């Protein structure tokens with residue numbers, strides 16, 4: 001079951017859903033502090049000058065409830081610089097005054113260069129992993145990276161682009177997690193956003209971008225589909241989605257079929273001997289993985305792509321991912337499935353999850369510290385770990401993979417869609433994402449929302465029609481760093497040297513592609 005464990009390598013309480021009634025029961029009569037920043041004069045790229053406080057003044061929230069969420073940017077433990085004003089805490093997922101289910105959020109207004117007209121929402125995957133991972137180690141305004149001694153400002157913070165909202169979801173700890181599928185999850189998140197907009201109503205009407213990675217390849221398209229299909233439920237204007245190393249289709253496609261080609265491509269990293277490689281080849285042949293990519297990932301594709309065997313995960317004896325992973329750990333104790341280039345020793349991680357596994361730390365996990373919880377209005381009684389040990393889908397996720405259900409329609413409704421993939425990711429392999437995309441059926445988009453199923457006609461074309469060109473992803477100041485391909489609103493990017501968490505491992509590539517999604521540049 002290693003394949004499963006690959007997606008739950010992250011395994012353990014997030015703040016979301018802690019049944020603290022403290023927040024919403026009574027609105028304290030606290031005067032709204034003025035979170036005004038010093039105004040700077042900035043020179044825009046067109047050579048004009050502008051003052052930043054023009055945007056930031058807007059972010060003085062009129063609702064007195066906002067002030068209870070305010071975080072003083074000079075008081076965040078271990079952060080020895082001012083990160084500016086932000087707002088965090090728990091909000092319920094419905095307007096029911098007795099609602100106990102809450103989600104934890106951390107909201108940052110745009111930095112000096114960011115747009116106040118836009119709002120990015122970020123979600124990590126798991127399922128059940130905290131989006132504070134992304135906050136602290138991927139795209140937040142300050143970063144505390146694996147193997148480093150203290151937090152530093154993040155020059156590639158997505159707050160340079162616009163406001164950003166990190167949300168721990170779905171409801172995990174506290175109340176009993178009882179969601180059955182992506183519809184339940186979407187209803188929770190949208191319910192939370194409604195409550196969020198009541199408190200932070202100055203954000204109403206903004207352009208919304210949903211982003212995330214890994215299992216958020218399920219969350220993001222499903223939530224987007226709910227928003228597009230119910231346009232009046234949320235006063236935000238959804239523009240597009242950005243997903244990194246996403247879980248989109250069947251595991252056998254994204255984490256079995258491409259394994260042997262991947263091991264050959266990186267043979268110097270895996271350091272397997274020839275007899276072992278021959279064993280892998282024979283398994284790949286027996287399981288119909290061999291030659292699958294060459295035969296079926298054609299441009300355009302020949303038709304609907306078949307499963308290689310009888311299972312959407314792996315047939316008996318065909319879990320080649322697990323065989324490779326176990327043997328990679330023999331050669332390299334620090335083998336990191338999330339970024340294969342890591343070597344011994346395993347580095348210290350302030351979030352307690354430095355590589356393939358959770359690590360026992362002598363020092364406290366950052367978000368589990370009482371002083372940190374106090375600073376960000378997190379419930380003091382919840383033990384925070386990067387991923388919850390409660391299954392947020394107690395009976396599994398009953399939704400179809402996004403690629404076979406809502407994704408085609410979401411691509412069509414979005415102004416732009418970005419799927420980005422690290423080429424050094426072994427948890428999910430980029431060639432697998434290519435196969436999933438070549439199997440995307442733009443004609444049949446199934447939208448299942450609660451009790452009804454709707455088929456929307458797409459534009460009738462499956463997959464990309466023209467091939468992906470090598471070295472076509474040009475990153476500013478770097479040069480080519482992978483591939484870029486856009487057809488019919490979908491941009492697929494592959495990033496050399498990046499592992500699973502693209503904003504962490506290739507922050508500039510992530511930033512630039514997000515700027516493209518938001519229309520701040522014309523090329524990815």
Ligand SMILES: *[C@@H]1O[C@H](CO)[C@@H](O)[C@H](O)[C@H]1NC(C)=O
Nearest residue numbers: 021094095096097098099100
């Ligand atoms: C909330 O709970 C209280 C106490 O159980 C109950 O009296 C009240 O009717 C509930 N309110 C709603 C809106 O359900």
Ligand SMILES: *[C@@H]1O[C@H](CO)[C@@H](O)[C@H](O)[C@H]1NC(C)=O
Nearest residue numbers: 111112113155156157160511
């Ligand atoms: C983000 O903003 C900071 C401060 O204005 C700037 O130094 C940095 O270069 C910006 N980063 C990007 C990727 O634009």
Ligand SMILES: *[C@@H]1O[C@H](CO)[C@@H](O)[C@H](O)[C@H]1NC(C)=O
Nearest residue numbers: 101175176177178179180184
């Ligand atoms: C989950 O439990 C809550 C009460 O804790 C209930 O209101 C809700 O309907 C349940 N959801 C599902 C999908 O069962």
Ligand SMILES: *[C@@H]1O[C@H](CO)[C@@H](O)[C@H](O)[C@H]1NC(C)=O
Nearest residue numbers: 201202203204205206235236
């Ligand atoms: C949505 O928000 C905008 C901006 O605050 C506001 O002008 C508009 O009236 C709102 N629309 C609805 C339907 O509430």
Ligand SMILES: *[C@@H]1O[C@H](CO)[C@@H](O)[C@H](O)[C@H]1NC(C)=O
Nearest residue numbers: 272273274275276277327330
């Ligand atoms: C070749 O690799 C396999 C798997 O790592 C190992 O079990 C075997 O002992 C190796 N053979 C030699 C000769 O090193």
Ligand SMILES: *[C@@H]1O[C@H](CO)[C@@H](O)[C@H](O)[C@H]1NC(C)=O
Nearest residue numbers: 286287308309310315316318
């Ligand atoms: C798939 O199922 C069929 C029929 O049950 C069986 O003949 C075949 O061997 C199975 N294939 C694999 C790869 O297990």
Ligand SMILES: *[C@@H]1O[C@H](CO)[C@@H](O)[C@H](O)[C@H]1NC(C)=O
Nearest residue numbers: 352364365368369383384385
């Ligand atoms: C979090 O803190 C609690 C209480 O201090 C402790 O029992 C628990 O082991 C901590 N969890 C982690 C992962 O450090």
